Amino acid sequence: MSGLVITGLRAAHGRTEILSGVDMTVADGALACVLGPSGCGKSTLLRVMAGFHPAADGEVALGARLLDDGRRRLPAERRRIGYVPQDGALFPHLTVAGNIGFGLPRGRRREKVAELLALVGLDGLGKRHPHQLSGGQQQRVALARALATEPELLLLDEPFAALDAALRTELRAEVAATLRRAGATAVLVTHDQEEALSFADTIAVMRDGRIAQQATPRQLYQEPADTGIARFLGEANLVPAALTADMAVTAFGSLPLTATTAGGDRHGPVLLRPRQLRLSPEPRPGAIRARVETCRFRGHDHRIELRPTVPDGLPDVLIVYSDAPWDAAEAYVEAQGPAHAMDEPGSGDRDRSRDHGMATF
Amino acid sequence: MSTLPRPDGPPSPLRWRAAGLLPLVASAVALAVASPLVFVGVQAAQAGRDQAQRLLGRPLIATLLWNTATLALAVALATTVLGFGAAYLVERTDLPGRRWWTVALALPLAVPEFVRGYSWVSLTGSVRGYWGAVLVMTCSLYPLVFLPVAATLRRADTAAEEVSRSLGRGPFATLWRVTLPLTRPALAGGALLVSLYLLGEYGAFAMLRFTTFATAIFSQYKLGFDAASAALLTLVLVALALLLVGLEAMAGRRGRTARRATAGRRAAPVGLGRWTLPAQAALGTLVATALGVPVYALGYWLVRGSSTTLPQASMLTAALTTLGYAAMAALVATAAAVPVALYAWRRGSRLARAAESAAYITRALPGIAVALSIVYFAIRYAQPFYQQPPMLVAGYVVLYFPLALTAVRAALAQVPPGVEEVARSLGTRPAAVLARVTLPLVLPGLGAAAAMVALTASTELTATLLLRPTGTETLATQFWIYTSGLAYGAAAPYAALMVAMSVPPVLLLTRRTLGADSPEEAS
Numbered sequence: 106m107s108g109l110v111i112t113g114l115r116a117a118h119g120r121t122e123i124l125s126g127v128d129m130t131v132a133d134g135a136l137a138c139v140l141g142p143s144g145c146g147k148s149t150l151l152r153v154m155a156g157f158h159p160a161a162d163g164e165v166a167l168g169a170r171l172l173d174d175g176r177r178r179l180p181a182e183r184r185r186i187g188y189v190p191q192d193g194a195l196f197p198h199l200t201v202a203g204n205i206g207f208g209l210p211r212g213r214r215r216e217k218v219a220e221l222l223a224l225v226g227l228d229g230l231g232k233r234h235p236h237q238l239s240g241g242q243q244q245r246v247a248l249a250r251a252l253a254t255e256p257e258l259l260l261l262d263e264p265f266a267a268l269d270a271a272l273r274t275e276l277r278a279e280v281a282a283t284l285r286r287a288g289a290t291a292v293l294v295t296h297d298q299e300e301a302l303s304f305a306d307t308i309a310v311m312r313d314g315r316i317a318q319q320a321t322p323r324q325l326y327q328e329p330a331d332t333g334i335a336r337f338l339g340e341a342n343l344v345p346a347a348l349t350a351d352m353a354v355t356a357f358g359s360l361p362l363t364a365t366t367a368g369g370d371r372h373g374p375v376l377l378r379p380r381q382l383r384l385s386p387e388p389r390p391g392a393i394r395a396r397v398e399t400c401r402f403r404g405h406d407h408r409i410e411l412r413p414t415v416p417d418g419l420p421d422v423l424i425v426y427s428d429a430p431w432d433a434a435e436a437y438v439e440a441q442g443p444a445h446a447m448d449e450p451g452s453g454d455r456d457r458s459r460d461h462g463m464a465t466f
Numbered sequence: 467m468s469t470l471p472r473p474d475g476p477p478s479p480l481r482w483r484a485a486g487l488l489p490l491v492a493s494a495v496a497l498a499v500a501s502p503l504v505f506v507g508v509q510a511a512q513a514g515r516d517q518a519q520r521l522l523g524r525p526l527i528a529t530l531l532w533n534t535a536t537l538a539l540a541v542a543l544a545t546t547v548l549g550f551g552a553a554y555l556v557e558r559t560d561l562p563g564r565r566w567w568t569v570a571l572a573l574p575l576a577v578p579e580f581v582r583g584y585s586w587v588s589l590t591g592s593v594r595g596y597w598g599a600v601l602v603m604t605c606s607l608y609p610l611v612f613l614p615v616a617a618t619l620r621r622a623d624t625a626a627e628e629v630s631r632s633l634g635r636g637p638f639a640t641l642w643r644v645t646l647p648l649t650r651p652a653l654a655g656g657a658l659l660v661s662l663y664l665l666g667e668y669g670a671f672a673m674l675r676f677t678t679f680a681t682a683i684f685s686q687y688k689l690g691f692d693a694a695s696a697a698l699l700t701l702v703l704v705a706l707a708l709l710l711v712g713l714e715a716m717a718g719r720r721g722r723t724a725r726r727a728t729a730g731r732r733a734a735p736v737g738l739g740r741w742t743l744p745a746q747a748a749l750g751t752l753v754a755t756a757l758g759v760p761v762y763a764l765g766y767w768l769v770r771g772s773s774t775t776l777p778q779a780s781m782l783t784a785a786l787t788t789l790g791y792a793a794m795a796a797l798v799a800t801a802a803a804v805p806v807a808l809y810a811w812r813r814g815s816r817l818a819r820a821a822e823s824a825a826y827i828t829r830a831l832p833g834i835a836v837a838l839s840i841v842y843f844a845i846r847y848a849q850p851f852y853q854q855p856p857m858l859v860a861g862y863v864v865l866y867f868p869l870a871l872t873a874v875r876a877a878l879a880q881v882p883p884g885v886e887e888v889a890r891s892l893g894t895r896p897a898a899v900l901a902r903v904t905l906p907l908v909l910p911g912l913g914a915a916a917a918m919v920a921l922t923a924s925t926e927l928t929a930t931l932l933l934r935p936t937g938t939e940t941l942a943t944q945f946w947i948y949t950s951g952l953a954y955g956a957a958a959p960y961a962a963l964m965v966a967m968s969v970p971p972v973l974l975l976t977r978r979t980l981g982a983d984s985p986e987e988a989s
Contacts, residue, residue, distance in 0.1 A: 194625030208633030
């Protein structure tokens with residue numbers, strides 16, 4: 106019962122290598138998320154797991170079963186892996202009940218279909234055809250269809266991407282709850298960090314065909330492995346610091362570190378999330394004077410951009426989230442620890458990810 | 467979208483006039499094109515009740531119905547199996563050389579049915595009657611199923627098939643339970659086209675000595691000079707055609723929601739493994755029978771040379787005559803299709819849709835019915851035109867109007883939506899918008915539409931035999947005269963030229979049906 110284990114997985118489209126050594130594990134009953142910008146290979150990874158794309162090298166194993174090692178490949182229909190594609194891909198010629206019952210033996214269909222309709226909250230819609238359903242309902246049917254055969258693993262390929270924002274949030278929570286209730290092991294692929302953070306027990310961040318970091322959502326957000334991941338998961342203030350074993354000396358003064366760093370004193374960036382910065386109207390110890398550039402109301406809070414008056418090696422713009430608006434032209438910014446020390450993005454890929462722009466990574 | 471938002475302020479008279487003109491022209495064209503039915507009815511009414519009862523009660527009708535129904539059933543079945551099988555192999559498996567197979571499988575459409583009949587009959591006397599007709603027509607018509615099914619498979623989202631695999635269904639179960647239902651509308655449409663072609667075909671059946679409605683009508687009219695009986699039989703034929711259209715509409719209604727692939731991703735093709743060789747052999751046999759035999763026969767008779775005692779006609783004259791008529795018909799048909807297509811494209815109102823589908827109904831009319839209706843019309847209302855060139859042109863225009871309409875609509879579909887509105891908002895008058903924006907955008911498409919009609923009309927036989935002015939010979943009729951006189955060698959160059967002329971429209975059709983992108987070759 107060791108769940109899904111992927112080791113050293115390589116895969117290619119023609120001569121282009123898409124996956125170059127993916128390592129990833131998903132424990133039994135966990136909801137995992139593969140997060141990455143478009144084109145990073147996350148969908149290919151999903152398709153290799155499902156058996157729609159061959160592995161070139163490495164191993165994919167589920168429980169005690171080897172699924173693919175680049176030579177022997179278990180056909181998709183014998184893997185017991187459910188699959189929910191991006192837009193549901195319901196069979197247009199079958200009713201909702203026909204869709205859900207598709208993978209079931211004839212005798213068990215009626216009872217099981219009713220049960221699943223109830224599970225996804227679509228009682229009484231069994232006789233409808235897919236085109237008579239809304240987008241959200243179609244996705245629920247697709248989920249029920251995949252759950253019907255009680256797969257050992259469920260794969261979801263950006264299943265909420267085509268839905269509007271409100272429905273997406275709602276359905277996401279609902280699907281996560283349904284999967285937990287069903288005790289399913291699931292892997293969700295997405296490029297939406299908010300979706301990943303709210304959905305998963307564990308997130309694998311993918312970059313250039315490799316898993317850059319796999320961790321829990323909280324750990325990933327607060328303690329990313331490098332600056333690229335830090336930026337990808339949300340807005341980040343990257344502040345230069347002199348690091349000792351458990352302290353970072355920054356322009357904001359001395360801050361405790363999230364984890365003790367090995368290997369002597371050195372210099373490097375530390376991460377301060379926008380919520381870790383506070384504004385005050387008058388100078389305080391450890392506070393930096395800054396000019397307020399913008400203050401935008403976003404409903405649940407305000408996003409404030411500030412420009413430090415003395416550069417002092419700080420980033421050009423500091424970002425602060427604040428519950429109260431800030432009307433003054435200037436502010437003093439102070440930081441609350443702990444700060445998190447990081448590497449620059451993966452040494453070999455550093456230049457490439459810089460070229461692709463910091464917005465996505 | 468039957469009601470449009472009214473613009474504020476008083477409507478300018480010009481705007482109203484321009485808005486009113488297009489529906490008027492479009493409806494008029496649609497009516498004119500769909501009118502042949504009326505004239506067949508009028509002529510049949512001449513027969514009187516007694517004659518009608520006597521004629522329809524004759525065993526001939528039963529024989530014709532039996533012949534037609536059994537033939538349609540066998541050919542529809544055979545073409546469906548061959549068309550789907552070939553399309554599946556080409557679009558869903560890792561068969562080597564799929565791009566070439568696609569072209570080779572579509573090319574038999576370039577051989578007109580009567581040329582195909584000739585190629586078999588001239589080589590062997592054993593291909594004739596019912597089974598001969600099944601063989602010849604299946605070879606001719608399976609691309610009409612193959613192309614739409616292949617197009618559906620190419621465009622449809624492969625995710626549904628992958629989901630089926632992930633639910634534990636193997637490749638064969640998936641083929642049967644997901645892929646096949648997915649293509650049902652295309653299969654139904656293809657089978658309908660096949661049946662309609664069968665109803666209208668004259669030349670091939672005459673050559674194979676197989677009696678159907680078309681051959682019976684032809685001999686009643688041309689040999690028996692019995693216009694009323696011919697009209698009655700034509701009515702029955704038209705009723706059959708409309709019945710088929712109705713059946714297809716019913717079959718196509720369910721599961722018409724085959725979704726387009728959203729992402730550019732295609733599923734990995736099904737591995738054929740040890741079935742690769744048998745699959746290649748099967749497709750090879752099909753292409754050899756459908757394409758190889760006519761090519762061989764034409765080559766054989768071209769080499770054997772002229773074998774006629776009939777006077778030698780000038781091929782150049784026949785070719786020029788053919789091209790002249792075909793070009794004229796193409797021009798008129800395309801010009802007439804523009805307002806109908808434009809009207810339906812601009813607004814999906816009920817009237818626009820009705821005008822368009824009325825025009826498409828003519829597609830169901832057998833060529834012989836169209837030709838006879840025009841003859842009747844000319845005899846009654848337009849004596850001076852009887853047996854004159856405009857009559858033949860009119861026949862071609864009515865026959866190929868749906869073809870032109872499809873091509874013009876395809877061209878209009880390339881126009882980005884909203885450009886006309888943008889032009890209007892920049893202060894351009896509707897007529898100027900048409901001249902400066904819409905027409906320049908569709909002009910290449912109109913050219914393609916005209917070329918398609920011209921080349922298709924060049925190989926028309928049935929209507930041409932009935933409508934041509936006395937003494938005028940086209941390639942098809944000259945070929946027909948030679949083969950009727952068993953001068954196979956003399957007929958060969960005409961047949962070869964017609965086949966050569968049909969290749970470009972077939973390639974164009976293939977490209978348009980399947981889209982410019984070709985399946986990725988497995989590497």
